[in-house]
Amino acid sequence: xxxxxxxxxxxxxxxxxxxxLIQLMGEGLQGFREGLVTLGPDGGRxxxxxxxxxxxxxxxxxxxxxxxxxxxxxxRFPGRRWLRIAQLIPLATPAYLLSATLVDLGSRxxxxxxxxxxxxxxxxxxxxxxxxxxxxxxxxxxxxxxxxACRSLGVGPWSAFQRVALPIALPAIGAGxxxxxxxxxxELGAVQLLGIPSLSAGILEAxxxxxxxxGAICLALITLAIVLGLVICERRLRRRSRRWSDGVAxxxxxxxxxxxxxxxxxxxxxxxxxxxxxxxxxxWAASNLDQLQSNLESDLLxxxxxxxxxxxxxxxxxxxxxxxxxxxxxxxxNQLLQSLTFLAGTGYxxxxxVLALALLLTGAPWQLAPLLLxxxxxxxxFLAVAKGGLDAALERISPNLDEAATGLGFNWQQVLxxxxxxxxxxxxxxxxxxxFVDTVKELPLTFALRPFDFDTLSVRVYxxxxxxxxxxxxxxxxxxxxxxxxxxxxxxxxxxxxxxxx
Numbered sequence: 102x103x104x105x106x107x108x109x110x111x112x113x114x115x116x117x118x119x120x121x122l123i124q125l126m127g128e129g130l131q132g133f134r135e136g137l138v139t140l141g142p143d144g145g146r147x148x149x150x151x152x153x154x155x156x157x158x159x160x161x162x163x164x165x166x167x168x169x170x171x172x173x174x175x176x177r178f179p180g181r182r183w184l185r186i187a188q189l190i191p192l193a194t195p196a197y198l199l200s201a202t203l204v205d206l207g208s209r210x211x212x213x214x215x216x217x218x219x220x221x222x223x224x225x226x227x228x229x230x231x232x233x234x235x236x237x238x239x240x241x242x243x244x245x246x247x248x249x250a251c252r253s254l255g256v257g258p259w260s261a262f263q264r265v266a267l268p269i270a271l272p273a274i275g276a277g278x279x280x281x282x283x284x285x286x287x288e289l290g291a292v293q294l295l296g297i298p299s300l301s302a303g304i305l306e307a308x309x310x311x312x313x314x315x316g317a318i319c320l321a322l323i324t325l326a327i328v329l330g331l332v333i334c335e336r337r338l339r340r341r342s343r344r345w346s347d348g349v350a351x352x353x354x355x356x357x358x359x360x361x362x363x364x365x366x367x368x369x370x371x372x373x374x375x376x377x378x379x380x381x382x383x384x385w386a387a388s389n390l391d392q393l394q395s396n397l398e399s400d401l402l403x404x405x406x407x408x409x410x411x412x413x414x415x416x417x418x419x420x421x422x423x424x425x426x427x428x429x430x431x432x433x434x435n436q437l438l439q440s441l442t443f444l445a446g447t448g449y450x451x452x453x454x455v456l457a458l459a460l461l462l463t464g465a466p467w468q469l470a471p472l473l474l475x476x477x478x479x480x481x482x483f484l485a486v487a488k489g490g491l492d493a494a495l496e497r498i499s500p501n502l503d504e505a506a507t508g509l510g511f512n513w514q515q516v517l518x519x520x521x522x523x524x525x526x527x528x529x530x531x532x533x534x535x536x537f538v539d540t541v542k543e544l545p546l547t548f549a550l551r552p553f554d555f556d557t558l559s560v561r562v563y564x565x566x567x568x569x570x571x572x573x574x575x576x577x578x579x580x581x582x583x584x585x586x587x588x589x590x591x592x593x594x595x596x597x598x599x600x601x602x603x
Contacts, residue, residue: 104432111429114422115441118448118481121459128462129322144320150298151286154220158285159278161225166232167274169371171262174240176357178364188233190375193585194382195542196227197290198578201566202385204294220297226378228284232277239273240266279331286328287452289545290563300324304454305549321455332450386579389572401576408557412540415479419536420529422480423487428517431495449485453545456482471552478546483539487532494528538584
């Protein structure tokens, strides 16, 4: 296979990833010209609800993630290493599962778990690890000399955080907040269970319930505009964050030992978010153990097998496409292809309901089967999850290895087989696992595109929660939780690497 053919295959894959969104924008522009696209009666409330939820979650998540990032990198107290790993646990708990269990437990105590404040709390707890991970990296790698100067002058950890570390880390924190925002805009189950008007729910309601495709397209375009703003902010802030690190890192990180009440306060601040996000579902599961036997007689096996096959197929497709795009990017200098591969990797930022609507518009003329559209949607949305790790791994492989191999007469396929693939075995494995688990947890895309009478674990949990039959969702919820924990465990080595660098 020539490099030109490799570039052609990569171009086709990249176009398949971005074509549904192009189709959606084309339909929207045509509708605007013809005056058919309107917000609908609830569009204003849904926009306001989404923006309010986004702002509230960002503020709460920033406080939790930044505080824990600083404490667990620059302070020393008992249990610090395990508490740092525990910050990944909230990634294992889908927001819709946390919302459903909160609603059920609250109803037993006579509490009404409903509305924006609860939504902000749930989304902040579910997404703050994005801020934590990026702020941790910034605190570990940036401004060490300044912090050491602060310590030599007798400045305490709080003053050093305010005056030095926080200003330096602001770009990284902002990038984490942007990633949080993408997850908040994508959320469907939690906002519906808590009765929060949102764009994600509004798109499905306009398309399916109200038979108002023009309204759905309008809401989808507004959602895309919000997400595009978040993506631009995230990219720019990441670049600024990298520049902050240049020339200031080096040596051992500053460490302020904490004792007594201060150490206890730090431990409580670090342990509460993961305990709440994992503990509430576990408490709910323990209170429903008497339902376990009856649930074993249901169609759990069929749901699990269906979810497993969908997830493993989507993971394989996404990783293979990501590998082709990453290799083509390395071996070709075509600027158009470079731009297309970049755009193909932005699908993770697109909310599931928006992507579902785009795929429905794209597949309608061809009468594509719903299951095929669903696999297309999974591969498109989670392509970036696999591609990011492969791109980063390939950047760490020196071009000198490629040049040495080609100098010995190897073509690019032999270099890939003999040099790249052995070195990429780790990123490929992690990418497969992460896409697998993300697919199992994904709700908006699955709910919108699944064939008739074709439920998965996530859809069944959401349906039971909506019908107030949460006891029947016990085992599907536990299986999603276990798979989510596996994804969190897969991220531990990278977190430990950051710790070693610090």
